[in-house]
Each structure stands twice: as C-alpha cells, then as structure tokens.
Amino acid sequence: MEIKIELTKNPKEKPSSENLGFGQVFSDHMFMMEYTEGKGWHDPRIIPYGPIAYDPSIMVVHYGQTIFEGLKAYRTKDNRVVMFRPDENMKRLNQSCDRLCIPRIDEELALEALKKLVDIDRNWVPDAPGTSLYIRPFIYATDPYLGVRPSSTYHFLIITGPVGAYYKEGLNPVKIYVESNYVRAVAGGIGAAKTAGNYAASLKAQQEAIELGYTQVLWLDGVERKYVEEVGTMNVFFVIGDEIVTPELNGSILPGITRKSCIELLRSWGLKVSERKISIQEICDANEKGLLKEAFGTGTAAVISPIGELFWKDQRMTLSGGRIGELSQRLYDELTGIQYCEKPDPFGWIFPV
Numbered sequence: 001m002e003i004k005i006e007l008t009k010n011p012k013e014k015p016s017s018e019n020l021g022f023g024q025v026f027s028d029h030m031f032m033m034e035y036t037e038g039k040g041w042h043d044p045r046i047i048p049y050g051p052i053a054y055d056p057s058i059m060v061v062h063y064g065q066t067i068f069e070g071l072k073a074y075r076t077k078d079n080r081v082v083m084f085r086p087d088e089n090m091k092r093l094n095q096s097c098d099r100l101c102i103p104r105i106d107e108e109l110a111l112e113a114l115k116k117l118v119d120i121d122r123n124w125v126p127d128a129p130g131t132s133l134y135i136r137p138f139i140y141a142t143d144p145y146l147g148v149r150p151s152s153t154y155h156f157l158i159i160t161g162p163v164g165a166y167y168k169e170g171l172n173p174v175k176i177y178v179e180s181n182y183v184r185a186v187a188g189g190i191g192a193a194k195t196a197g198n199y200a201a202s203l204k205a206q207q208e209a210i211e212l213g214y215t216q217v218l219w220l221d222g223v224e225r226k227y228v229e230e231v232g233t234m235n236v237f238f239v240i241g242d243e244i245v246t247p248e249l250n251g252s253i254l255p256g257i258t259r260k261s262c263i264e265l266l267r268s269w270g271l272k273v274s275e276r277k278i279s280i281q282e283i284c285d286a287n288e289k290g291l292l293k294e295a296f297g298t299g300t301a302a303v304i305s306p307i308g309e310l311f312w313k314d315q316r317m318t319l320s321g322g323r324i325g326e327l328s329q330r331l332y333d334e335l336t337g338i339q340y341c342e343k344p345d346p347f348g349w350i351f352p353v
C-alpha cells in the first residue's frame with residue numbers, strides 16, 4: 001500500500017529544545033489509516049496534525065477499545081536522526097491488538113509510516129541533552145454504536161512531539177508509594193496490553209500518592225497484594241546482593257521494551273538477572289539486612305528512573321542513600337549512549353531515519 005503525503009501549509013513554531021516537558025507539544029504532521037470490516041486496513045496517509053470530528057457515540061469513548069505504543073527518535077551529535085527498536089513496538093502493538101480484539105496491522109507498513117513521518121518532521125527532533133521526539137502510535141474503535149462488542153471500524157494514528165524528561169526529577173531518584181489498597185491489573189485481565197484502561201485504573205492511586213508527596217505508586221499483585229508488579233509508567237528492578245531481580249511477566253505486567261533491553265544489557269555485562277516473583281516483604285527484609293543496594297524503574301518515557309525511597313504501610317525505606325545507584329547510572333549511560341549513537345550498538349537496536 002502506498003502512503004500518501006499531504007504537507008502542511010502552516011508549519012507551527014517549534015519550542016526551544018531547552019526546558020521541554022512531556023507530551024504537551026505536537027509536530028506538524030500525523031499518520032492516519034482506517035480499518036473497515038470486509039476491506040481491511042486502507043488509505044494510509046501522512047497529513048497535517050489537527051483535530052478530527054467524531055460522532056459522540058464512537059465505541060472507544062464508551063468502552064475503551066483502544067491501544068497505544070510509545071517510542072522515541074533521537075538526534076545524534078552529527079545531526080542524524082535514529083529510532084530505538086521500533087520493530088519491537090510494532091510487534092507489541094499487535095499483541096495488544098489481539099488482547100483487545102482489534103485487527104492486526106501490517107508491521108512493515110507501520111514501520112515505513114513511522115520512518116516517513118519522523119523524516120518529514122525531522123526538524124522537530126530536539127537537540128538538547130536528554131531530549132527526543134516521542135512517538136505515539138495508537139488505534140481506537142470508531143463504530144458509532146452503544147452495544148458492547150468489538151467495533152467493525154478503527155482508526156490507526158501516529159502523532160509525535162519533542163519531549164524532555166518524563167519526571168520532573170529527571171535522573172534524580174523518585175519517591176515511590178507501595179500501593180496496598182488499589183490494584184492496577186489481575187492475571188487474566190488486560191495488564192499486559194498497552195491499553196487506556198490500565199492507565200485509567202491507576203489514576204486514583206497515583207493522585208493519592210502525589211497528595212502524600214510521592215511521585216508514583218508501586219503496584220502489588222491483585223490477588224494477595226504481596227508480589228511486586230510494576231511502577232506507574234515503568235517496569236521495576238531491585239538489586240539485592242549480587243542478584244538483579246525484576247518481576248516475571250505473568251500476564252498482568254507490561255512487557256516493557258526498555259525492560260527487555262536492560263535485561264539484555266545487564267546479562268551482556270555478566271551480571272545475574274532473575275525474572276521471578278518478588279514479594280514486598282522480601283524487599284523489606286533485604287533492606288533491613290543491608291542487602292538492598294538499589295532499585296530503579298525502566299520505561300520509554302522515563303528511561304531509567306532511580307528509586308530513592310519506598311514507603312510501604314508504615315515503613316520508609318531509603319535506597320542508595322537517596323542518591324542515584326551505581327547500576328542505575330551505568331545502565332542510563334549505556335542505554336542513552338546507544339540511543340544517541342555515542343556508543344556502539346552491538347545488538348542492532350538502532351534504526352536510521
């Protein structure tokens with residue numbers, strides 16, 4: 001299928017690369033295509049970024065049949081633009097499609113669309129240290145219908161925008177509240193899919209944690225409220241003695257691409273990484289014994305986010321003396337070094353635009 005291109009006649013003013021926030025500014029163009037039952041995905045096109053008019057009864061608004069991805073493009077020091085593992089994002093998009101009964105997309109076409117869109121808006125890729133172009137592909141149900149069933153029509157869009165750090169703390173450690181009241185997901189639910197409902201489910205706990213002075217919550221399993229799952233918008237790792245532990249993918253945890261990349265990097269350094277169940281009690285015990293060396297979150301938006309403090313019930317645990325842990329710093333340097341092409345890419349993660 002040919003991707004048609006219509007360029008904007010009114011390019012927007014670009015923000016300065018300094019002091020960029022996250023997800024507030026959008027580039028000049030977007031990708032769009034439609035799905036119609038019996039016809040499949042059709043009419044791929046890149047058009048000026050702008051509002052779309054919809055019938056108020058479209059299904060996504062009522063029942064949340066929608067999925068999304070998040071990835072980034074980076075400007076290198078020699079002014080090239082590259083993307084990090086976009087093939088993995090397109091693969092995961094299709095896994096989310098399966099869980100939400102959305103028709104799969106052609107990954108090759110989606111990769112071509114990503115590349116073309118970022119190329120057209122390459123001047124929007126910021127150049128200040130730590131900044132990037134955030135890319136948000138998403139699909140949603142568009143049937144104007146109030147019955148509950150999978151939609152027969154969908155829209156697939158990709159929008160982009162320049163971003164800085166997701167957390168105001170940047171690489172400084174964040175304070176995390178261990179949530180033992182609300183749950184994000186349960187086994188058999190939609191926790192492993194990148195879908196709006198999981199984020200809607202997280203809002204109340206996040207709001208309460210913020211009111212208490214924390215940045216995010218650490219979710220525990222939905223059945224026993226005992227085993228660690230993930231942090232707000234990140235997967236999570238704990239360094240206990242000489243073992244690096246991250247919760248195993250059990251169906252209610254998001255299979256993060258940064259998570260996967262960190263596991264691959266850590267193992268390539270000869271370090272022991274275990275993907276296994278880990279209880280919050282085990283973390284507390286390790287902390288008391290002085291074995292909990294550090295903890296950090298991983299995510300596309302957040303990159304590596306060291307955890308400086310964990311609060312569970314009435315226990316406050318300070319990690320790495322509230323400073324950036326050694327391993328968090330090493331992972332951040334290596335990962336961002338590969339992403340900005342300042343370090344070799346032995347794994348073939350970088351896709352030139």
Ligand code: COI
Nearest residue numbers: 070071233299300301302
């Ligand atoms: C990402 O890290 O790209 C995410 O999707 C998290 C997002 C909810 C900000």
